[in-house]
Amino acid sequence: MTNKIGASATSNAEELAHAMDTCARCGFCKSVCPTYPFGGGFEASSPRAKVHFLKENQEGRAELTPEWVDRLYRCTTCERCQAVCQTGIPLVHLWEKARAGMVEKGLGPMPAHKKLRAAAAEFGNPYGEPSSRQSQWLLPEHAPVERAEILIFGGCTASYRMPAMLQSGVTILTRLGIPYAYAGGEECCCASPLLRTGQLEAAQELISRNLDLFARKGATRIVTPCGGCSKTLKFDYPAWARKLGKPFDVEVLHFSEVYVSLIREGRLKPRTRVDRTVTFHDPCHVGRSQGLFDEPREILAAIPGVRLVEMAHCREESRCCGAGGGVKANYPEMAAQIARDRVSEAIETGADTLVTMCPFCQTSFSQAIGELQGTIQLMGLEQLLLESVGP
Amino acid sequence: MKTPEKELREALGTAVTFDPQILRTYDHDLGEMPGPLMAMIKHVPEVVVAARSVQDVTRAMAIAGSLRIPVTPRAQATSGYGGAIPCKGGMVLDVSGLDRVLAINAKEAIVDVEPGVVWEALSRTLAKAGLDNRVCPTSAPSSTVGGWFAMGGVGIGSLRYGSIRDNVIEIDVAGLDGRVTTYAGEQIEPFHQTCGTLGVITRLRLACRKAEAMRPASVWLPGADQVARFLAQAEAQLPVYSACLQSSGYCALRAEADGHAPAIAAGFLITLAAPEATLDEAELASLAQAHGGRVLGQAVASREWAERFYPMRIKKIGPSVLVGEFYIPLSGFAACIKAVQAALPRDVLGLEAFAVRNGSLAVLVYMLDDAGALLYPLRMGKAMIPLRLAQRHGGRVYASGMWFAAERRKLFGPDKFTAVARLKKRLDPHDLLNPGKTGGPGFPFLPFLSLSRLIVIGTAMIAPLSARLPYKRSKTF
Numbered sequence A: 001m002t003n004k005i006g007a008s009a010t011s012n013a014e015e016l017a018h019a020m021d022t023c024a025r026c027g028f029c030k031s032v033c034p035t036y037p038f039g040g041g042f043e044a045s046s047p048r049a050k051v052h053f054l055k056e057n058q059e060g061r062a063e064l065t066p067e068w069v070d071r072l073y074r075c076t077t078c079e080r081c082q083a084v085c086q087t088g089i090p091l092v093h094l095w096e097k098a099r100a101g102m103v104e105k106g107l108g109p110m111p112a113h114k115k116l117r118a119a120a121a122e123f124g125n126p127y128g129e130p131s132s133r134q135s136q137w138l139l140p141e142h143a144p145v146e147r148a149e150i151l152i153f154g155g156c157t158a159s160y161r162m163p164a165m166l167q168s169g170v171t172i173l174t175r176l177g178i179p180y181a182y183a184g185g186e187e188c189c190c191a192s193p194l195l196r197t198g199q200l201e202a203a204q205e206l207i208s209r210n211l212d213l214f215a216r217k218g219a220t221r222i223v224t225p226c227g228g229c230s231k232t233l234k235f236d237y238p239a240w241a242r243k244l245g246k247p248f249d250v251e252v253l254h255f256s257e258v259y260v261s262l263i264r265e266g267r268l269k270p271r272t273r274v275d276r277t278v279t280f281h282d283p284c285h286v287g288r289s290q291g292l293f294d295e296p297r298e299i300l301a302a303i304p305g306v307r308l309v310e311m312a313h314c315r316e317e318s319r320c321c322g323a324g325g326g327v328k329a330n331y332p333e334m335a336a337q338i339a340r341d342r343v344s345e346a347i348e349t350g351a352d353t354l355v356t357m358c359p360f361c362q363t364s365f366s367q368a369i370g371e372l373q374g375t376i377q378l379m380g381l382e383q384l385l386l387e388s389v390g391p
Numbered sequence B: 001m002k003t004p005e006k007e008l009r010e011a012l013g014t015a016v017t018f019d020p021q022i023l024r025t026y027d028h029d030l031g032e033m034p035g036p037l038m039a040m041i042k043h044v045p046e047v048v049v050a051a052r053s054v055q056d057v058t059r060a061m062a063i064a065g066s067l068r069i070p071v072t073p074r075a076q077a078t079s080g081y082g083g084a085i086p087c088k089g090g091m092v093l094d095v096s097g098l099d100r101v102l103a104i105n106a107k108e109a110i111v112d113v114e115p116g117v118v119w120e121a122l123s124r125t126l127a128k129a130g131l132d133n134r135v136c137p138t139s140a141p142s143s144t145v146g147g148w149f150a151m152g153g154v155g156i157g158s159l160r161y162g163s164i165r166d167n168v169i170e171i172d173v174a175g176l177d178g179r180v181t182t183y184a185g186e187q188i189e190p191f192h193q194t195c196g197t198l199g200v201i202t203r204l205r206l207a208c209r210k211a212e213a214m215r216p217a218s219v220w221l222p223g224a225d226q227v228a229r230f231l232a233q234a235e236a237q238l239p240v241y242s243a244c245l246q247s248s249g250y251c252a253l254r255a256e257a258d259g260h261a262p263a264i265a266a267g268f269l270i271t272l273a274a275p276e277a278t279l280d281e282a283e284l285a286s287l288a289q290a291h292g293g294r295v296l297g298q299a300v301a302s303r304e305w306a307e308r309f310y311p312m313r314i315k316k317i318g319p320s321v322l323v324g325e326f327y328i329p330l331s332g333f334a335a336c337i338k339a340v341q342a343a344l345p346r347d348v349l350g351l352e353a354f355a356v357r358n359g360s361l362a363v364l365v366y367m368l369d370d371a372g373a374l375l376y377p378l379r380m381g382k383a384m385i386p387l388r389l390a391q392r393h394g395g396r397v398y399a400s401g402m403w404f405a406a407e408r409r410k411l412f413g414p415d416k417f418t419a420v421a422r423l424k425k426r427l428d429p430h431d432l433l434n435p436g437k438t439g440g441p442g443f444p445f446l447p448f449l450s451l452s453r454l455i456v457i458g459t460a461m462i463a464p465l466s467a468r469l470p471y472k473r474s475k476t477f
Helices: A013-021 A028-032 A047-058 A066-073 A080-084 A091-104 A111-123 A156-160 A164-175 A192-196 A200-217 A227-244 A255-265 A294-302 A332-348 A359-372 A381-389 B004-015 B020-026 B054-067 B119-127 B145-151 B185-191 B224-237 B248-258 B281-290 B298-306 B311-317 B330-343 B376-392 B405-412 B414-427 B451-467
Strands: A150-152 A180-182 A221-224 A251-254 A276-280 A306-308 A353-356 A377-380 B047-050 B071-074 B091-094 B101-105 B110-113 B131-133 B168-174 B180-184 B200-210 B214-221 B242-247 B268-275 B320-329 B349-356 B360-369 B446-450
Touching: A013 A047, A013 A091, A028 A047, A028 A080, A047 A066, A047 A091, A047 B020, A066 A091, A080 A091, A091 A192, A111 A192, A111 A200, A150 A164, A156 A164, A156 A359, A164 A180, A164 A255, A164 A359, A164 A377, A164 A381, A192 A200, A192 A227, A200 A227, A221 A227, A221 A255, A227 A251, A227 A359, A251 A255, A255 A294, A255 A381, A276 A294, A276 A381, A294 A306, A294 A381, A332 A359, A353 A359, A353 A381, A359 A377, A377 A381, B004 B047, B004 B054, B020 B047, B020 B091, B054 B071, B054 B091, B054 B168, B054 B200, B071 B200, B101 B119, B110 B119, B119 B131, B119 B145, B145 B200, B168 B185, B180 B185, B185 B414, B214 B224, B214 B281, B214 B298, B224 B242, B224 B268, B224 B281, B224 B330, B224 B349, B242 B248, B248 B268, B248 B311, B248 B349, B248 B360, B268 B298, B311 B320, B311 B360, B320 B330, B320 B376, B330 B349, B330 B360, B330 B376, B360 B376, B376 B451, B405 B414, B405 B451, B446 B451
Parallel strands: A150 A180, A150 A221, A221 A251, A276 A306, A276 A353, A353 A377, B047 B091, B071 B091
Antiparallel strands: B101 B110, B110 B200, B131 B200, B168 B180, B168 B200, B214 B268, B242 B268, B242 B349, B320 B360, B349 B360
16 A cells, blocks of 8 residues: 555645646756755655655555655755756745645654644743743834834744844834734744644644734734745734634735835935945845845945855755755754855855844854854854944 | 776775665666556666766776667756667766866867856856857756767857757767777767767866846737748848747646646747847837737746746656657648647647747657556557648758667768768777767567667557547646
């Protein structure tokens, strides 16, 4: 009896089956996949082989083995494969559905992902931090109000691990006198790590709590510095809200979208010269997922003194930082090498500063720069902007 | 005594695998062949070597030679001719990991590469030295230099620079004795189009061109006659680097797949590319007008040029595509196309072609289908109709691989065919190197009939029936 991936996890199984049929087997995906090189050079680690396997499995010709489960989890969900796919197969959606199916069958997730789930269930965040520490990043000058049009969604990585972007971003809003609310201590993980690793049941609980929170706060705009959070809130939450029968009539914005609007409106005027040669890393879940390629460059162009030098792979072709899709948690060595490769590409540009706009990417690069003993400085776009906006 | 498995493991370490799950990922290429047909050959290898160095290749080859293990070389397997699919099990030697650019000589505009170097990546690397590929396939984002040379072919840039063969200066080939031999000039011809049946290529020296920004221009022409005359004159008069032709049927399929309006509603679309500032737009307009056509807006040209690596987008609405592929001289193009349209009146035909230096075209005729459908094996006969008709108008088969191995003599011509056969006997007397690609996989009890011959004959027989079986899409996603 063939061990098939659970079909019930795929609500639109027919569409996905058709998409798999359209695979041209051209291998464009293989050429860009950041994790393929870690498969010993064998075809089985390529996205096109995974599509072929999933089709074979669906049609009962291939067994879902622990090895295939492992291969299907070795994906950062960076979307490079689907960006180059000749037939536009929604590959990341396919991987996520497959993972959900494997979890449903008890064959997934991987051990580290189970720990994320356990921590999220107990603490509301995958880092296992007590919620009392969630608002520790707030600076004395920050002044969140109880209710406002804008609700700041800090996200777990920014709140607990890499707060600089979040702090800078909120400082800018504060200095511009733009009111914002913040639900420190009540905010749950957006559930991105659980959704990406197929743990839908656990994800549902977090999403449900967040949806209730958003309704309570009466926010019409949710603003976040995190690529993963903004992608999840924008694209996953509407469907979950419908499924759960909860309201979610809000606009989700990544910080870069807010700043670029403020710059265009003339409300945000970077004046102080920041003499830096920077290279910009497009976070996968901000760039390819949300199409925000021009916005960060427009912000950089508005900062006097900043000179942008692009990496060989930028915008739609940007390489991954290696952290997404549960890869950093379960395959830390692979994730670290992918991050080092990206940082090396940044160093090759001759830039003195590597700028990004996702705390998750920032965490990976921070570690990679240390390992490479690089002198390139790492900054969030928000930090750079704040330097120019001044007090 | 060591087993083959032990010997291979000791020699190649982690570069070798016997894992059945991995082996199965090497039993196919782009082509969607019916299961019963695949069941006639041993298409799953028994071992795969993912070579990471030339030494891996020579070690694997020496062991295969001494133990008489069939070896199927493979890079990215981006062809649908079966050239990289085993037919006797054995070893697949995956050289896609040999992907280093070894040396660039900017002054002489040449580059030495390993066989697994991907065309698009090579273009990026060459750009740093002010150079670029002279030619590349439309599968450039994934296909490799070695793979394209071993299969043979034309593509982007072929109007000015010819085929891949015309741009390879020197190659290194690993033989079954584990030694690497360098071939240059005319010596390399037998290794071109022969899918590694004479050895495994480990290095290629390519001629490059100066890197220049290209300006695309699109021209609409009303019919195939005008296309042939326009292209002949364009090659002679304009500084054109590349020319791609698409029928209105193809444009309609592409438009449906991409969700935009078709570039043209009837006739043909030719998208040319020429180095910026060299193309006289007035001259182009005058030439188009002389043939009853007109130059289209820059937006169309830019989109077509930007999409040049995405010919298979139409598969999105297939979900499968039958492809008939052939070379045809410009003089026979119009008559051939009329014959193809007459022979396949019930299908939407999408035609795409690349102009090749000295007045010919490499043509692809696409027909949507569904490889999972019951009638697919019968409808596959349609893919052979364009080639058969092209041959009546001076055309010939595009490549051989496994499925067209029986057509090798026509592809190579008698002189090359004889030379290859002679070399094969000397270098590979036991037919270990990519077996089944010389004349097609044989049948144990019918040695006079190969699978390739069976396909050629069988499809010719079912073609009239196939032509009466149009594919109707049941669902649009």
